[in-house]
Amino acid sequence: MGPLKGLKIVEMAGIGPAPMCAMLLADLGATVLRVDRQQPSGLGLPSQTRFSVMNRGRHAIAVDLKTPEGVELVLRLAGAADALVEGFRPGVMERLGLGPEPCLKRNPRLVYGRMTGWGQEGPLAEAAGHDLNYIALTGVLHAIGRAGAPPTPPLNLVGDFGGGALYLALGLACGIIEAQRSGKGQVVDAAMVDGAASLATMFFGMRAAGQMSLTRGENVLDSGAFFYDVYECRDGKYVALACIEDKFLAEFLERMEIDAREMPAKLDKKRWPAAKALLAERFKTRTREEWCRLLEGSDACFAPVLSMEEAPAHPHNLARGTFIEVDGIVQPGPAPRFSRTPAATPSPPEAPGERGNASLAQWGFAPDEIDALKRCGALA
Numbered sequence: 001m002g003p004l005k006g007l008k009i010v011e012m013a014g015i016g017p018a019p020m021c022a023m024l025l026a027d028l029g030a031t032v033l034r035v036d037r038q039q040p041s042g043l044g045l046p047s048q049t050r051f052s053v054m055n056r057g058r059h060a061i062a063v064d065l066k067t068p069e070g071v072e073l074v075l076r077l078a079g080a081a082d083a084l085v086e087g088f089r090p091g092v093m094e095r096l097g098l099g100p101e102p103c104l105k106r107n108p109r110l111v112y113g114r115m116t117g118w119g120q121e122g123p124l125a126e127a128a129g130h131d132l133n134y135i136a137l138t139g140v141l142h143a144i145g146r147a148g149a150p151p152t153p154p155l156n157l158v159g160d161f162g163g164g165a166l167y168l169a170l171g172l173a174c175g176i177i178e179a180q181r182s183g184k185g186q187v188v189d190a191a192m193v194d195g196a197a198s199l200a201t202m203f204f205g206m207r208a209a210g211q212m213s214l215t216r217g218e219n220v221l222d223s224g225a226f227f228y229d230v231y232e233c234r235d236g237k238y239v240a241l242a243c244i245e246d247k248f249l250a251e252f253l254e255r256m257e258i259d260a261r262e263m264p265a266k267l268d269k270k271r272w273p274a275a276k277a278l279l280a281e282r283f284k285t286r287t288r289e290e291w292c293r294l295l296e297g298s299d300a301c302f303a304p305v306l307s308m309e310e311a312p313a314h315p316h317n318l319a320r321g322t323f324i325e326v327d328g329i330v331q332p333g334p335a336p337r338f339s340r341t342p343a344a345t346p347s348p349p350e351a352p353g354e355r356g357n358a359s360l361a362q363w364g365f366a367p368d369e370i371d372a373l374k375r376c377g378a379l380a
Helices: 016-027 068-079 092-096 099-106 131-137 157-182 192-199 202-207 245-254 268-284 289-293 316-319 369-374
Strands: 008-012 031-036 059-062 083-086 111-116 186-191 230-234 238-242 302-304 321-327 329-332
Touching: 008 016, 008 068, 008 230, 008 289, 016 031, 016 083, 016 157, 016 316, 016 329, 068 099, 068 369, 083 157, 099 111, 111 131, 111 321, 131 192, 157 186, 157 192, 186 192, 230 268, 245 289, 268 302
Parallel strands: 008 031, 008 083, 031 059, 083 111, 111 186
Antiparallel strands: 230 238, 238 302, 321 329
16 A cells, blocks of 8 residues: 555654654555664653654664674665665764664665754754754744744744655655666765755745745735734634635625725735734634634635544544544554555554564565574664
8 A cells, every 4th residue: 555665765763753744654555664772862852652643654673783683684674775774973884883884784775864953964963953953043033023023933843853754755755766777875965954944945035035024924925914814703713715816805704795996906915914913803703613604615815724633523534534543543644645556544553663574574584584683682
């Protein structure tokens, strides 16, 4: 099941974007084996395995990488893999004896994926950091927030997952396709600063054209415009309005029974605050559900702002199967969709070694080889 069926990926266990990338590949059919540590690593994951849903869809083993047998085990896996994913600081894999050179020597077709925040080189390459630091350096964080307020952290979606996991997954897919043509692997250097900056390409163009202010809350897409914002309803819940195009704005105003002549020209920024005040007052006259009955499904570009508890039950999400349940945990399903090779429902997350010998048997290890690795302590 899935378009990546038949591909084999080695994942060096980590946090954030690297496991997210591995999850995406596994969701779409790749066989992914996670190489974890034998001792708890303090990675900040949920205490119960079943809640670490980014680890779904793949088996895991616990390896002592301080032993030569453990290093050889990973090199052998790399020799049978299409790609390897690691998310350590620059130099860590080299010190373990598992850097690109020995892995590519073992498997010249291997695509070696490296996930970092700052990149493999540069003045900050060796420094610690997290999502918020990386998007701060790119100009992205500065642009997110309301007028008069500090920059707003957008969860860790922009750096870790958008600029990190997705760009690494794309890089690996491209590298694998190229390796199938050339017979040669390569290193993919996916840095969150690069990916986050790439996500902001349109906005850099708008800034260069004089169409975007550096002051937060004064632009069309940053809560400045009256036609692109969230509004509170009578019940304290919120709705999202995004009727940017003229025809969609016209439909919204008509459904709201607002005379278009009362509203400013769309790009008359001086009158945006007054228009927002008018809409804020109007939206507070009804509950979110009442506004949904009037506006949802129309071309007014409207949606209710749902919580993570509410979203899975929305009729549209139910109809598409956007959310699934795995081992009693409701979570987003695999994306995107494929017409001929659809993804299967992912298996639940596994603790390292939970599958016993089956995890390595799938990669060509004989039972006596697995037993020997356990006896010497290389494999838990």
